[in-house]
Amino acid sequence: MYHSELFQQYGTSYTMRPPHALAPTYPSAGGHHDSYRYSELDVPSQRFDGLFPALEPSQRILGAPPLTPLSLPPGPALGFGQVQPPCETPQLPGNVKMKLENKELWKQFHSIGTEMIITKSGRRMFPQCKVSVSGLEADGKYLLLADLLPVDNSRYKWQEDHWEASGRAEPRLPERVYIHPDSPAPGSHWMKQPISFHKIKLTNNTLDQMGHIILHSMHKYQPRFHIVRAQDVFSRRWGGCSSFTFPETLFLTVTAYQNEKITQLKIQTNPFAKGFREDGMKSKRDRSIRGKRKVISVEQEQEEEEQFQPEGECKRPPLYSGPCDSTLSEELDIGRSLGIPSPNCSFHPITPPTQTPPSTETPNPSLPANQEQGAPLQMSSQTPGTFLQTYPEPPRGASSLYSCPTDAAQNQTLRPSAQRLPSGYQESPHISHSQGELKIYGTEMGPPGNFNPPSCAVTPSVRLSDEPMGRGFSMNFPHFLPNNKIGLQISGAQLQRMYNGGGWM
DNA sequence: TCAGCTCGCACATTTGAATAGT
DNA sequence: AACTATTCAAATGTGCGAGCTG
Numbered sequence: 001m002y003h004s005e006l007f008q009q010y011g012t013s014y015t016m017r018p019p020h021a022l023a024p025t026y027p028s029a030g031g032h033h034d035s036y037r038y039s040e041l042d043v044p045s046q047r048f049d050g051l052f053p054a055l056e057p058s059q060r061i062l063g064a065p066p067l068t069p070l071s072l073p074p075g076p077a078l079g080f081g082q083v084q085p086p087c088e089t090p091q092l093p094g095n096v097k098m099k100l101e102n103k104e105l106w107k108q109f110h111s112i113g114t115e116m117i118i119t120k121s122g123r124r125m126f127p128q129c130k131v132s133v134s135g136l137e138a139d140g141k142y143l144l145l146a147d148l149l150p151v152d153n154s155r156y157k158w159q160e161d162h163w164e165a166s167g168r169a170e171p172r173l174p175e176r177v178y179i180h181p182d183s184p185a186p187g188s189h190w191m192k193q194p195i196s197f198h199k200i201k202l203t204n205n206t207l208d209q210m211g212h213i214i215l216h217s218m219h220k221y222q223p224r225f226h227i228v229r230a231q232d233v234f235s236r237r238w239g240g241c242s243s244f245t246f247p248e249t250l251f252l253t254v255t256a257y258q259n260e261k262i263t264q265l266k267i268q269t270n271p272f273a274k275g276f277r278e279d280g281m282k283s284k285r286d287r288s289i290r291g292k293r294k295v296i297s298v299e300q301e302q303e304e305e306e307q308f309q310p311e312g313e314c315k316r317p318p319l320y321s322g323p324c325d326s327t328l329s330e331e332l333d334i335g336r337s338l339g340i341p342s343p344n345c346s347f348h349p350i351t352p353p354t355q356t357p358p359s360t361e362t363p364n365p366s367l368p369a370n371q372e373q374g375a376p377l378q379m380s381s382q383t384p385g386t387f388l389q390t391y392p393e394p395p396r397g398a399s400s401l402y403s404c405p406t407d408a409a410q411n412q413t414l415r416p417s418a419q420r421l422p423s424g425y426q427e428s429p430h431i432s433h434s435q436g437e438l439k440i441y442g443t444e445m446g447p448p449g450n451f452n453p454p455s456c457a458v459t460p461s462v463r464l465s466d467e468p469m470g471r472g473f474s475m476n477f478p479h480f481l482p483n484n485k486i487g488l489q490i491s492g493a494q495l496q497r498m499y500n501g502g503g504w505m
Numbered sequence: 506t507c508a509g510c511t512c513g514c515a516c517a518t519t520t521g522a523a524t525a526g527t
Numbered sequence: 528a529a530c531t532a533t534t535c536a537a538a539t540g541t542g543c544g545a546g547c548t549g
Contacts, residue, residue: 255509270542271541
């Protein structure tokens with residue numbers, strides 16, 4: 001689920017950080033940048049006046065940034081020269097861990113230099129981002145989010161057999177966040193099976209209206225994952241956030257594959273590219289007979305199944321058996337058969353600067369504790385050989401959590417205005433809306449640990465109410481909120497505070 | 506001139522509705 | 528009537544390659 005599906009009326013551009021952290025500018029190697037403004041992405045400020053009455057319109061820059069409900073820590077190596085305010089986001093417990101499930105496959109790509117196709121209409125990632133989490137409270141509600149961070153300020157070029165930097169990066173694009181469609185869900189739900197982000201789509205269309213993640217071609221990006229705690233079903237406060245990155249998931253964006261090895265590995269491992277395998281219709285060997293349906297023997301099919309289908313793959317996920325996003329397994333562990341060397345790269349925690357940073361670079365002393373510094377994402381002039389050596393092994397015992405202190409005092413000041421809620425919202429069976437608040441709620445909760453949505457898909461927002469849309473909106477999640485069992489509320493005050501750079505509470 | 510991008514193509518997979526069977 | 532299994536078509540996800548563009 002993209003944020004745009006949750007907050008349609010605001011457009012599709014939401015940043016993961018408060019606007020003062022956004023770079024309306026062009027980051028340079030020195031951490032300073034020239035002013036740059038995406039005028040075509042500006043959103044009329046009056047659209048947000050109801051939500052952020054206290055904000056100066058001048059703060060609303062770069063593609064409707066104010067509307068993020070998710071003010072997360074800025075990424076590493078972003079080149080921002082602006083000091084961040086102290087983060088008030090409470091941390092999740094230290095035992096909250098995230099693991100990259102399909103690490104071996106990622107490593108295979110990473111060893112070559114992962115390339116991701118981006119298209120105007122949006123392209124899924126392969127390998128997909130698939131993680132498992134632990135350490136959550138079984139009955140606590142959490143959101144899982146993902147975004148993509150630019151790794152450095154360089155644009156890259158493929159030179160015969162390797163990537164090398166070739167000039168400055170394009171101006172930053174509005175950062176978007178992918179919200180896992182199961183969100184929010186109890187910790188027991190997130191922990192019971194791997195969580196797949198396979199529905200993330202990447203696009204190079206800066207005017208994309210579909211909510212896909214907008215990236216520049218020929219740039220390096222690092223996926224980042226967030227676990228955000230929603231304190232309880234009806235809470236108006238959210239609390240706790242942990243962010244994670246995995247170095248082997250770093251990739252270069254392209255509109256056409258540059259490295260033939262990547263092409264072959266994608267074809268060999270991606271089920272959707274089966275038709276391009278050596279025994280497929282589009283193989284080089286068989287292109288002359290294109291148009292004729294290939295007859296594959298049963299034995300061949302079985303052989304393929306054994307070779308390429310992962311154990312327990314859900315080829316046709318049964319309905320009502322749990323969220324597909326969490327159970328779909330589309331990737332294949334063929335690393336051993338391919339004999340591709342695995343680089344020494346592993347889970348890379350986003351470590352507070354107070355702890356030993358796994359980076360080889362000097363942490364920016366001006367950065368406060370709420371900024372990630374642990375990920376040594378700077379890469380430049382790399383060859384496939386050096387591609388692997390960017391991430392040293394994190395020190396043992398390094399925290400896997402992003403953390404920052406809680407500001408309890410400010411928490412107490414959060415008093416979302418009840419009058420903003422439409423009349424009768426408490427009786428509404430689905431979602432109420434108003435200028436300042438989105439309220440998705442229900443009256444029943446299943447037993448802890450027994451969360452089991454009937455379908456993986458979150459239907460794009462469907463208008464339910466007869467009220468005029470105006471600045472408010474109404475949504476329904478028929479797949480996700482059967483019998484109104486799950487609730488989520490975002491208050492205008494919370495949004496505003498997050499926009500102002502505050503935390504989650 | 507050319508690197509990079511767009512678009513249409515063919516093929517494979519996924520998805521869900523329709524239908525049949527129990 | 529309810530449930531399960533199967534079939535089938537539409538939707539979607541792939542890489543390829545020709546043509547376009549700046």
